[in-house]
Amino acid sequence: MEERVSRRTLLAGAAGALALAGCGGPVTPVARAATTVPVLCYHDLRAWTARDNAHGRQLLVLPPDRFRAQLDTLAEAGFATISPDAYAAHVATGASLPDRPVLLSFDDSRGNQATEALPQLQARGMTGTFFVMTIVLDDPGWLSRDDLRRMADAGMTVAAHTYDHGRVDRYGEADWAVQLEQPREELERVVGRPVEHFAYPGGTWHPPALHRLAAAGYRSAYQLSAQPADPGVPLMTLRRVLVDSGWEGPTLLAAVEAARRPA
Numbered sequence: 638m639e640e641r642v643s644r645r646t647l648l649a650g651a652a653g654a655l656a657l658a659g660c661g662g663p664v665t666p667v668a669r670a671a672t673t674v675p676v677l678c679y680h681d682l683r684a685w686t687a688r689d690n691a692h693g694r695q696l697l698v699l700p701p702d703r704f705r706a707q708l709d710t711l712a713e714a715g716f717a718t719i720s721p722d723a724y725a726a727h728v729a730t731g732a733s734l735p736d737r738p739v740l741l742s743f744d745d746s747r748g749n750q751a752t753e754a755l756p757q758l759q760a761r762g763m764t765g766t767f768f769v770m771t772i773v774l775d776d777p778g779w780l781s782r783d784d785l786r787r788m789a790d791a792g793m794t795v796a797a798h799t800y801d802h803g804r805v806d807r808y809g810e811a812d813w814a815v816q817l818e819q820p821r822e823e824l825e826r827v828v829g830r831p832v833e834h835f836a837y838p839g840g841t842w843h844p845p846a847l848h849r850l851a852a853a854g855y856r857s858a859y860q861l862s863a864q865p866a867d868p869g870v871p872l873m874t875l876r877r878v879l880v881d882s883g884w885e886g887p888t889l890l891a892a893v894e895a896a897r898r899p900a
Contacts, residue, residue: 671728672866674719675896676740676859676877679704682753696879701753703882708761710889711739718763720794721834725857728871739893742766742859742877744798744836746773751784759791768798768836768859771820774827782827789828796834797821797855806843817853837861840877847873 681698689698699707711718717735724740726732741758743750746769758765767788773779789795799805799816808816817835824832833856837846840861847870850858858873860866867874878896881888 671731672868672871672875673897674724674727674734674738674740675893676724676742676875677880677893678861678877679741679743679750679754679880680745681747682749695882699880699882701757703885704753705757706885707880707889708757708763710886711893712761712763714890716893718758718765720764721766721796721857722794724875725834725872728857728875740766742768742836744768745802746770746780746798748778748780748784751780751788755784755788755791755793758793764792764794766794766796766834768796768834769820769824770798770800770802770838771823772801785824785827786829789830794834795824795828795830795832796836797824797832798836799838802838804839804841804843805837805846806841808846813849813853817849817855821853821855833857835859836877842874 679699680696682701682704683698684700685694685698714737716737716739719734719738719740721740723732723734724738727734741763743754743765746767750767754765754767767780767785769780769785774785775781785795797817797820800820801816803812803816805816821832833854835850835855835858837858837860842858842860847858850873856872857875859875859877861877861879864876866876876896878892881892884892
């Protein structure tokens with residue numbers, strides 16, 4: 638059972654990190670070491686088609702048999718899946734994690750995340766985090782609101798990925814509410830649970846977004862970059878890595894181990 642930490646404690650930790658970054662405070666080894674949980678990012682779980690280019694086949698579209706093999710490899714190697722709540726508590730307060738934690742995340746609201754990812758995770762006793770853009774909900778081929786309820790009821794984390802995948806470094810004043818606040822409120826109405834974690838579209842974070850995210854009620858946010866979490870604002874710059882469709886067995890484990898190393 639994951640250690641529970643109060644929302645007030647975690648929000649205080651996020652606010653403290655933002656304050657530290659604003660005043661140019663020192664970087665601590667503890668903060669750096671605490672952000673080394675490997676976070677894998679999946680998108681489309683389906684067979685390749687002739688329309689998929691090389692980049693898509695490598696990093697965005699993963700055939701189901703390869704996805705299942707990756708889950709089996711992680712399980713056989715002793716990795717334990719964790720939630721964003723557990724990771725945020727670890728970063729903010731030092732809460733304990735399993736010996737070999739990994740966080741599995743799924744972006745962009747693809748419908749096959751409900752038909753492929755959810756049952757495969759459940760079959761292995763794993764948990765996943767689904768970063769949802771709300772503009773496509775209930776459209777053909779995309780996640781439905783009923784899918785999100787099933788995911789949440791199954792112990793998965795439903796998290797936010799903006800309204801329409803707009804990058805945070807391109808927002809005007811009116812966009813913050815549309816992209817950060819309204820999706821969170823909509824998802825909370827759907828699943829009946831707090832939605833407190835966010836993934837940056839395109840993986841790009843932007844300093845002016847940090848206070849906006851905290852003000853909107855998010856406790857953590859995930860970039861998608863080769864760069865480590867910013868030690869001044871670790872909770873709002875947690876790192877993820879795109880899953881390569883060529884990773885299998887030893888190559889998958891080597892990539893996951895690489896993501897565990899402090900920068």
